[in-house]
Amino acid sequence: MTLVSVVVPSIGSRGHVHGSDRTFVVESVRSVLASADLDIEVLIVAGAEMPAAVVGELRSLGDVVRIVDYRDSFNFSAVVNLGAAHARGTHLLLLNDDTEVITKDWLARMVAACGPDVGAVGARLLFEDGTLQHAGHTYRSAAGHVGFGMPGNSVGRNGILTRRREVIGVTAACMLTPFAVFDAVGGFATGLPGNYNDVDYCLKVRMAGWSILYEPDAALYHFESKSRTPGIKPEEIDFVHRRWFTRLAEDPFSPATV
Amino acid sequence: MSDADDDSPAERLARWTATDAAIGVAAEAEQLRATLAEREAEVADLRARLANLATRVGQLEADNLALRRSRVPMTMGSLAYRGYRRTRAFGGRVLRRFGLRG
Numbered sequence A: 001m002t003l004v005s006v007v008v009p010s011i012g013s014r015g016h017v018h019g020s021d022r023t024f025v026v027e028s029v030r031s032v033l034a035s036a037d038l039d040i041e042v043l044i045v046a047g048a049e050m051p052a053a054v055v056g057e058l059r060s061l062g063d064v065v066r067i068v069d070y071r072d073s074f075n076f077s078a079v080v081n082l083g084a085a086h087a088r089g090t091h092l093l094l095l096n097d098d099t100e101v102i103t104k105d106w107l108a109r110m111v112a113a114c115g116p117d118v119g120a121v122g123a124r125l126l127f128e129d130g131t132l133q134h135a136g137h138t139y140r141s142a143a144g145h146v147g148f149g150m151p152g153n154s155v156g157r158n159g160i161l162t163r164r165r166e167v168i169g170v171t172a173a174c175m176l177t178p179f180a181v182f183d184a185v186g187g188f189a190t191g192l193p194g195n196y197n198d199v200d201y202c203l204k205v206r207m208a209g210w211s212i213l214y215e216p217d218a219a220l221y222h223f224e225s226k227s228r229t230p231g232i233k234p235e236e237i238d239f240v241h242r243r244w245f246t247r248l249a250e251d252p253f254s255p256a257t258v
Numbered sequence B: 001m002s003d004a005d006d007d008s009p010a011e012r013l014a015r016w017t018a019t020d021a022a023i024g025v026a027a028e029a030e031q032l033r034a035t036l037a038e039r040e041a042e043v044a045d046l047r048a049r050l051a052n053l054a055t056r057v058g059q060l061e062a063d064n065l066a067l068r069r070s071r072v073p074m075t076m077g078s079l080a081y082r083g084y085r086r087t088r089a090f091g092g093r094v095l096r097r098f099g100l101r102g
Helices: A024-035 A052-059 A076-085 A106-113 A179-184 A197-207 A234-248 B009-069 B076-097
Strands: A003-010 A014-017 A020-023 A039-047 A065-070 A091-095 A099-101 A118-126 A132-134 A165-167 A174-178 A211-222
Touching (some): A003 A024, A014 A024, A020 A024, A024 A052, A024 A099, A024 A106, A052 A065, A065 A076, A076 A091, A091 A106, A091 A179, A106 A174, A118 A197, A174 A179, A174 A197, A174 A211, A197 A211, A197 B009, A234 B009
Parallel strands (some): A003 A039, A003 A091, A118 A211
Antiparallel strands (some): A014 A020, A091 A174, A099 A211, A118 A132, A118 A174, A165 A211
16 A cells, blocks of 8 residues: 655745745645645654744644654755655655645656656646746756746647656655665765755666656645755765766757757 | 565664665766776777778888889980070079060
8 A cells, every 4th residue: 555755854944935924844744735645644854953833833733744853964865864764655755845735636646657667756846936947857968957947837849848758867856756766776875965866866766777757747836946056066066977977978858958 | 564664764774875885886887887988999999090090101101112113214305304494594594683684
């Protein structure tokens, strides 16, 4: 039986979205609980900075919500691994805390896309203004997102943005992966604390023989700033190049133009 | 539910660290093999070009030798014609110098 463990790293940040202030993680989990049409558990991996009031609010959302404390210095990969280490599910759904579900049956669609040969499934993510943030990775020139910044309802060439298709990778902001796959490839690489950890994960998954899919009918808002500077460190670039240089140069799924 | 249900979180984390490191080593080895194959192809290409150049040099040397051997020997007629042309050119220069010719 399918049980999805939703792993949400968070420090309880607040922000202004759709005209009102919100604690991102609380609203994100609320939208997940309201839309989930499968058995789920929600694991909040809480950094030390998370206010006690937010922890209390999260606990009040129901028994399916568990808090896992993370007390080390920031390392996104370590946070994800810690959440996954406490998971009981057959599938992991890695989810950023600054997200909100748009399509009600998003999770069922992602699970349905996740067949036996599939190692990870990514969603269609939109910025607050409705433009496209993610429709799969592209490694054609540099690691980026297909269709980034285009109108959210864009179809793309040959329907590339609106049909389920194989991609080279997907963002960990919203990624479904079978627990067995996560276990087999050793989770996220803690040598990549801030950037490219999803790129590395997807390449490990592909190297092991599973494919990666983009599921456009699973749509969520991702309230990340369009102008976010990722602060990529030279050692992260070096890490990825050492492992994957030739594979990064071979992205058979991304068109030259969308 | 999951395959690794019996493991504690700490055991899972330790296993994943080891697995990731092993996959990393394998991936880096693959990169090195790819780089090595690329360099070997480059060396083979350079060797082929070197062999082509060596063949071309051999051909040119053979052609040169053949040309040297087939050089037409000087005859009295050609020597006389060369002398006539030199004398004529010299005469022209002298006449121009003294303004006797345009």
